[in-house]
Amino acid sequence: MMSEITRQTAMDIALAWREIETAEKLLSEIEEVRARNSNPDIRDAFGRPQTGLQLGVPSGSSGLRLFDVPWEMCAPIIKAHISRKRALIATLSAQARVELDSEAIRSAAK
Template sequence: MISKETATDIALARREVETATKLLEDVRMALDKYQPEDLRDAFGRRQTGLQLGVPSGQNGHRLYDVPYGLAVPVIEAHIAHHRACIAALSLKAAAELAGGQKAPEEEA
């Protein structure tokens, strides 16, 4: 049986690929449709660049004015990273199935 941890890791990585693929599609469409100086936030203010950040809170960090030209390569690299994780996790799941290992929660 595949462990709960492996199954969860695969599911989270697949979700990240799906989310990033949708974001990439939206970013490409916006960059094709508008000139960078025409891109606006939800309040109608012009945006001169993108934002890249670590979740907010006491240790949160954010970069402002990240050039639009970096958006597509960064998102593509993110997708490639998670696809590689899925491939590795799939091998791990196959090994768990072949080895007949029990999930840790079933070993008690």
């Protein structure tokens, strides 16, 4: 039998990497434009320019959202988010190793 990690662990790792890639792309855009001392030309789905980013909880009964989070605050928030996701990946990678080792031990015992 082949050693495997759980589907949940694999999905959690994949989602964390996706989040890092998205955050790094956004951070790159923001830093590139801010280096030219201007605001990024980021537009919403209707083509309206955005003066900042949004932070929020998805819609529903507990939906909350902050609008126009200033660009100068965005880079540190995004960098912290990336760091946190990288730490999560390190933890999940260790968990995956434990899952693989446990599976190998069970297979060897049979």
